Amino acid sequence: MSEPAVPKPPAGGNGRLLPPDAGRDRPLFLVAAILVFLACVAALGARGAWVQAQTWTSDLESSLTIQIRPVDGRDATADAEAAAEIARSLDGVRDATARTREHALALLRPWLGEGNLPDDLPLPLMVEVELDSETVRAGSFQPEALQARLDEAGLAATVDDHSRWAAAVRRAATTAQTLGLALLALVAGAAAAVVAFAARASLAARVDVIDALHLCGAEDRFIAGLFQRRFFMLGLKSGAAGAIFAGLVSILVSIGGSPADMAFFLPQWAADPFELVLLALAPLLAGLTAAVSARLAVASDLRGRW
Structure with a gap:
């Protein structure tokens, strides 16, 4: 006895056997x-x-920061300019910009408000260092070399390479x-x-x-x-x-x-x-x-x- 044939879909497709609801x-x-x-x-x-x-x-790895600590008897602004010159003299550095006390105050203003800091309060100054793209890709720049040059110049400076932030x-x-x-x-x-x-x-x-x-x-x-x-x-x-x-x-x-x-x-x-x-x-x-x-x-x- 032959087995019953499986029904074929009608000409209109399977929708007639199982119409949408x-x-x-x-x-x-x-x-x-x-x-x-x-x-x-x-x-x-x-x-x-x-x-x-x-x-x-990418932004963090293509730059680093030099922090100039205030020291009695020294001009922090002049030290920041000197640190920028030292950074620009190194291979792999595209540019270095020394920031002023006003820039440091602007960074603190969102947290402390306007006029809440005394004028004689010593603030560290920043030097922003930009690296060229080839140096970043090769990873050849050594922050230790920059730190050594700053120490040789007698500057109270610390190099932050942003690695922890990255x-x-x-x-x-x-x-x-x-x-x-x-x-x-x-x-x-x-x-x-x-x-x-x-x-x-x-x-x-x-x-x-x-x-x-x-x-x-x-x-x-x-x-x-x-x-x-x-x-x-x-x-x-x-x-x-x-x-x-x-x-x-x-x-x-x-x-x-x-x-x-x-x-x-x-x-x-x-x-x-x-x-x-x-x-x-x-x-x-x-x-x-x-x-x-x-x-x-x-x-x-x-x-x-x-």
Whole structure:
């Protein structure tokens, strides 16, 4: 006795066997779009943290600071100028600028306010040293050599090469990236769980159609494929909506500007191919996640049903 043939999809496609249900699909579409939006924001935020950290680290590594300590009987301004001359005489230094007492007061003003420091209070002066790009790339500049020259000149000066600040920026960027990727993984897991629940609910709502297909000889993989294709299209559409909204939000944030202390936690639009590729892949990844989740959930229920 020959086995019953598996039914073939009708001419109009699988939609007639498993027609969409707007009443159930609309809330699922909205939830999936929100999850894709959050996933894109997390990915763009992690990317923004990396780009911002690279910029800050590059700025720190391409410069160093000389601190001129006030000493009784010496002119701190003259010492700062002398330190700048010594720095400019070294190979690999592009420029050195001696800052005045007014500059030091301006740095303290945001913390202490206007007029809260006495005029005779001794303040250290700063000398900003800029390194040329080739020296930075080669890493050939030795702050110890500059410190030795300053000591030989009898200056009360300390060289800060910003290495500790660069390390702190890298740690902050790594933390922000880890948080962004963890949020991305959590959102993906939540999306898969939501789709699996919706697929099981859709299977229960169409149990009469499923029973009829099974009686006609349809195998479990054929029935699971119907749900897989349906939820793939739903995930594709909701993914496109969420990705477009995330792109618009990131562009608006970048145009409006963001405080420096929030730069690691806001989606930044860096205007490079990464953002375009990410947003273009988001709908496809959402569709694949929905398809796989739906197929696994339906296949599991069908095995328990018969």
